[in-house]
Structure formats: structure tokens, C-alpha cells
Amino acid sequence: MTTGYQRLCVDSIIPVSSTLVIALALRTVLQLNVVASGIAVVLIYPVAKHLFRSRKALSIAPGPTLWPIIGNVHQIPSEHPWLTYSKWAKTYGDIIHLDAVGQPIIVLNSANIARELLVKRSSIYSGRPHLVMAGDLAGMGQSLALQPYGEEWRRQRKLANQEYNQTAVLRYSHVQEAQARTFVQRFLKNPTSLQSELSLGMAAVILEANFGYVVKSEEDPFYKWALVTMEDFNQASRPGAFLVDFIPQLQYLPEWMPGTGFLQLAKTYRKNMEVATWEPFLWAKDNILKGTARMPSLCATTLLKEEPVSEADEASLVLTAAALFGGSLDTSTSSLLSFFLAMLHYPEVQAKGRAEIDAVIGSGRLPSVSDRASLPYVRSIITEIYRWAPAAPIGIPHALDQDDVYNGIHVPKGSLIIANIWHMLHDPEAYPEPKAFRPERFRGSDAEMQKVTDVAFGFGRRACPGMQMAQGTLFAFAATILATCEIVPMLDAYGKPVVPDIAYTSGVISFPQDVKCMLRPRSPQAKALLEQSLDSV
Numbered sequence: 261m262t263t264g265y266q267r268l269c270v271d272s273i274i275p276v277s278s279t280l281v282i283a284l285a286l287r288t289v290l291q292l293n294v295v296a297s298g299i300a301v302v303l304i305y306p307v308a309k310h311l312f313r314s315r316k317a318l319s320i321a322p323g324p325t326l327w328p329i330i331g332n333v334h335q336i337p338s339e340h341p342w343l344t345y346s347k348w349a350k351t352y353g354d355i356i357h358l359d360a361v362g363q364p365i366i367v368l369n370s371a372n373i374a375r376e377l378l379v380k381r382s383s384i385y386s387g388r389p390h391l392v393m394a395g396d397l398a399g400m401g402q403s404l405a406l407q408p409y410g411e412e413w414r415r416q417r418k419l420a421n422q423e424y425n426q427t428a429v430l431r432y433s434h435v436q437e438a439q440a441r442t443f444v445q446r447f448l449k450n451p452t453s454l455q456s457e458l459s460l461g462m463a464a465v466i467l468e469a470n471f472g473y474v475v476k477s478e479e480d481p482f483y484k485w486a487l488v489t490m491e492d493f494n495q496a497s498r499p500g501a502f503l504v505d506f507i508p509q510l511q512y513l514p515e516w517m518p519g520t521g522f523l524q525l526a527k528t529y530r531k532n533m534e535v536a537t538w539e540p541f542l543w544a545k546d547n548i549l550k551g552t553a554r555m556p557s558l559c560a561t562t563l564l565k566e567e568p569v570s571e572a573d574e575a576s577l578v579l580t581a582a583a584l585f586g587g588s589l590d591t592s593t594s595s596l597l598s599f600f601l602a603m604l605h606y607p608e609v610q611a612k613g614r615a616e617i618d619a620v621i622g623s624g625r626l627p628s629v630s631d632r633a634s635l636p637y638v639r640s641i642i643t644e645i646y647r648w649a650p651a652a653p654i655g656i657p658h659a660l661d662q663d664d665v666y667n668g669i670h671v672p673k674g675s676l677i678i679a680n681i682w683h684m685l686h687d688p689e690a691y692p693e694p695k696a697f698r699p700e701r702f703r704g705s706d707a708e709m710q711k712v713t714d715v716a717f718g719f720g721r722r723a724c725p726g727m728q729m730a731q732g733t734l735f736a737f738a739a740t741i742l743a744t745c746e747i748v749p750m751l752d753a754y755g756k757p758v759v760p761d762i763a764y765t766s767g768v769i770s771f772p773q774d775v776k777c778m779l780r781p782r783s784p785q786a787k788a789l790l791e792q793s794l795d796s797v
């Protein structure tokens with residue numbers, strides 16, 4: 261059955277193409293004899309007029325031509341969608357309407373419109389898309405990042421905020437500093453593994469903050485399980501990978517039927533997820549109750565509350581911790597890879613950051629997270645990373661829970677709302693020469709930097725709850741690296757430096773590709789400080 265909305269989409273068409281239809285019709289008319297012309301005008305004109313009028317009557321936002329039934333499915337880009345949406349902004353403007361077989365998708369290319377809708381109208385714009393394979397069948401839809409906007413989401417969000425708000429997160433500064441120092445030591449020994457060492461460092465920060473658990477190596481079982489589940493999620497949520505996402509009724513087929521392998525796969529994903537999320541929690545609970553756990557942690561704070569923690573509360577806690585891990589790992593790793601890439605391409609920025617650290621901290625100690633306030637240039641470098649290469653270039657889509665009208669434009673209930681963060685942060689009006697990495701553009705002003713973080717971490721009630729954690733971790737890593745080492749390119753077989761290209765992957769979390777480089781210790785004293793700092797951990 262075709263829904264009213266599907267019909268509207270199929271019938272509607274953009275003005276440009278309506279004009280084209282009329283022009284083509286007229287050209288045909290001119291080639292026909294008078295009688296035939298008369299018939300053609302009678303037949304074609306009303307159709308063209310109808311197409312033109314129905315779009316206006318609908319008042320949906322502009323966008324590429326909608327095809328019958330499929331809408332824009334064939335035009336929705338799978339590679340670097342933020343770049344195509346950004347290009348479309350020139351033709352269609354800051355709010356674009358797309359349709360994927362009846363599913364309305366609204367792309368926002370303006371931070372102001374995103375604020376109008378996702379922040380000011382957040383009571384209706386804070387849902388998430390419903391994923392059948394990843395969400396319902398694999399069981400991942402219960403976690404904070406995918407929960408529909410409602411009671412359970414609020415419960416999980418409260419747990420996340422309690423532990424990772426601006427003040428509470430400072431209790432983890434020592435973890436962030438220790439991991440930054442460990443990373444530098446490890447990478448000095450093994451300069452071929454930048455991405456995996458960063459990923460391990462990011463995981464270690466969040467697993468300690470969530471569970472009081474210390475990760476020592478890539479072989480750590482909790483770390484390995486978490487990676488498996490993240491990969492399962494990537495597979496399960498791949499757009500178009502599973503028919504059941506388009507035809508949800510398929511989930512009720514019996515498992516013995518041919519073609520239902522996805523049901524078995526979903527069970528495997530669910531089992532992996534249960535191990536990855538519950539095992540570290542049970543470990544933490546056991547240690548907290550025995551009094552042997554490292555403190556503080558999200559689990560300790562929650563379990564040691566005065567009121568008893570019910571089974572349902574425990575389940576919410578486990579899901580929150582899992583979402584925080586998932587939200588943290590790739591975004592922070594990608595941002596730090598971008599830091600390395602930027603420092604290789606802009607050695608003068610690297611030198612300036614280092615000079616600021618030398619001037620403020622000197623060379624007698626390593627930087628700590630509490631130095632953030634006195635290092636505005638290092639803060640600017642980190643902010644410029646969020647802007648220059650946002651780790652989540654189109655964020656996570658929101659879903660609209662009610663029909664809405666914005667500036668006369670109809671935004672249908674159930675629309676997916678995509679904030680094109682990349683475009684907003686590359687607007688040449690706000691950020692001249694947006695492709696240049698230039699921390700000076702903020703003039704050391706926190707208000708200017710906040711304009712970037714207000715966009716890069718998403719909007720409204722769903723905005724990133726890990727922002728303060730990310731800020732501290734990225735600062736600890738960037739400042740420790742700059743204070744102790746120079747970031748230098750690898751050398752080729754002829755001893756020539758090889759600076760990696762600026763190229764990014766296409767996923768929801770976009771990574772710079774093939775960033776290879778070396779760290780060169782700045783002095784024997786810097787090396788000694790690093791070694792001493794690890795002895796004291």
C-alpha cells in the first residue's frame with residue numbers, strides 16, 4: 261500500500277525539472293503538425309502543470325528530482341555524503357529534502373537552521389532512526405546512542421552526564437595524562453602502528469573511566485570484545501546491507517527458510533554484544549563490592565549510590581557504558597590521527613604550539629590537563645581539528661517525532677534529520693579559506709572556539725555527552741606529544757620525507773587514511789621525564 265507521504269513524494273518534483281518537462285513538451289509540440297500539437301498540449305500541459313503545482317502545494321524543501329517510487333535513492337551518495345550535500349547547498353540551499361523509497365531525509369547545511377530545529381524544537385527533533393537489523397534483531401537499539409527519545413534514553417543520558425559532565429570528568433585527568441604518556445613511549449618504540457596505538461589509548465581511557473579497569477595491551481580481552489562489537493555494529497547498520505531494514509516483516513520468517521541467514525547473523529551479533537558489554541560490568545561489580553576496584557568510575561558511582569540498584573538499572577548502566585565506549589573510541593582516534601596529519605602538513609603550527617608549551621610550562625615537567633586554561637594556542641589547535649576534519653562529518657541522524665513546519669516548509673513526521681556538520685564548519689563566510697589549517701582564526705578566543713564545538717559535537721538534547729571527556733583526552737595527548745617530541749614524516753628508500761596525503765574515509769566516523777609518521781624526542785630530558793612519569797603510575 262502506498263502511504264499518503266509516499267504518494268506526495270512521488271508526485272512532487274523540483275521546479276527546475278518541471279520547467280524542463282514543459283520546455284521538452286513545447287519542443288515536441290513545435291515538431292508536430294497543428295492537430296497533433298493541439299492534442300499534445302491538451303495531454304502534456306496538465307501533467308507538467310500538475311507536477312509543478314503538487315510540489316508547491318506540498319511545500320517540502322528543495323532537493324534533487326524525485327523519481328517515482330524510489331525518490332532519490334539513486335542520488336543519495338554513499339561516498340563522502342557531506343561533500344555532495346555541500347555541493348547541493350549551492351543549488352538547493354541550506355535545507356534539502358530527499359526521499360529514499362518513502363523515507364523523508366532532511367539535510368541541514370546551516371548551523372542556524374540546525375539550532376532552530378534540533379535545539380529550539382528539541383522536544384520533537386530528538387528521536388533516532390529505527391534500525392531493524394542492528395537495533396531490533398542484534399539488540400543494539402537499546403543503547404543510549406540509538407534509543408528513541410523517551411524514558412529509557414533519559415535514564416541512560418542521566419548516568420552518562422553524572423560521570424562525564426564538565427566537573428566530574430576532571431576526576432579522570434590523571435588517566436588521560438597517563439595514557440598520553442604511555443602512548444608516546446609505545447609509539448617511539450613502534451612507529452608503524454599509529455592508529456592501533458591511538459585506538460588502544462582511547463579505549464584504555466574510557467574502560468578505566470567506565471569500569472575502573474586498566475587495559476595493558478591490544479590482547480586485552482575486554483578491549484578485543486569491544487572491537488568485535490563495534491565491527492558487528494558497522495556491519496549490521498551498513499545502509500542497504502540487509503533487506504529486513506526495508507521490509508521489517510522479514511524478521512518474523514522461520515529460521516529454517518532459505519535466505520534467512522541474517523537471523524542467525526543477528527543472533528551472533530547479539531551474543532557478541534552481550535559478552536562485550538556485560539563481562540566488564542560484572543568484573544567491575546565484583547571488584548567494587550570487594551572493595552578492590554580502582555575509583556572513581558561510572559560503575560562505582562552508580563553501584564555505590566545509597567538507593568538499591570535494580571536489575572533494570574544495571575541493564576541501563578551496562579548499555580550506557582557500551583554507548584560511551586562506542587561513542588568515544590573512533591571519534592577520538594580519528595581526531596588524533598587528524599592532529600598528526602595537520603602537524604605534518606603545517607610544521608609551523610606544530611612549532612608554535614610547542615613554543616607556547618615551553619613558554620608556559622618550561623621543560624622541567626610534563627603538561628597536565630589542568631594546564632588547558634593557560635595554553636590557548638594548543639586549545640586552538642585542537643578546536644581547529646574539530647573544524648578542519650570533523651570526526652563525525654554528518655553526526656548521527658536525528659528523527660522527527662511529529663509533523664513540523666519551518667519557514668513555510670513542511671517537515672514530515674518520521675523524517676531523518678542530517679546535520680551536515682562538515683559543511684557548517686567549512687562555510688567560507690564564517691571560516692575564510694576553510695581548507696587551510698589555521699588555529700589563529702580563533703584569535704585565542706574561547707567564544708570563537710565554542711562556535712566550533714557547538715557544531716562538531718552535535719545539537720540539542722542528543723548532543724555528545726562525551727564532549728568534556730574528549731576535550732581533556734585530546735588535550736592530554738596533543739600537549740604531551742608537542743612537549744616531548746617532534747612529529748616528523750617517515751623517510752622513503754632514498755631518505756626523502758613522505759608527508760601523507762590529506763584523504764579521508766567515507767564512514768559515519770571519517771578517518772584520515774594512511775597517516776604514517778615518526779616521533780623524534782626533543783631532548784634526553786623530555787625522554788627522561790616520560791620514563792619517570794610512567795614509573796610513578
Ligand code: HEM
Nearest residue numbers: 405583587588591652655656717718719722723724726730
Ligand atoms: C572528538 C571526539 C568526539 C566527537 C567529534 C563526537 C561527536 C559526536 C556527535 C556529532 C554526536 C551526535 C550528536 C547528535 O546526535 O546531534 C555524538 C553523540 C554521542 N557521543 Fe560523541 N563525540 C566525540 C567523543 C565522544 C566521547 C569521548 C564519548 C564518550 C565518553 C562520546 C559519546 C557519545 C554518545 C554516547 C553519543 C550519543 C548521544 C545520544 O544519542 O544521546 N563521544 N558525538
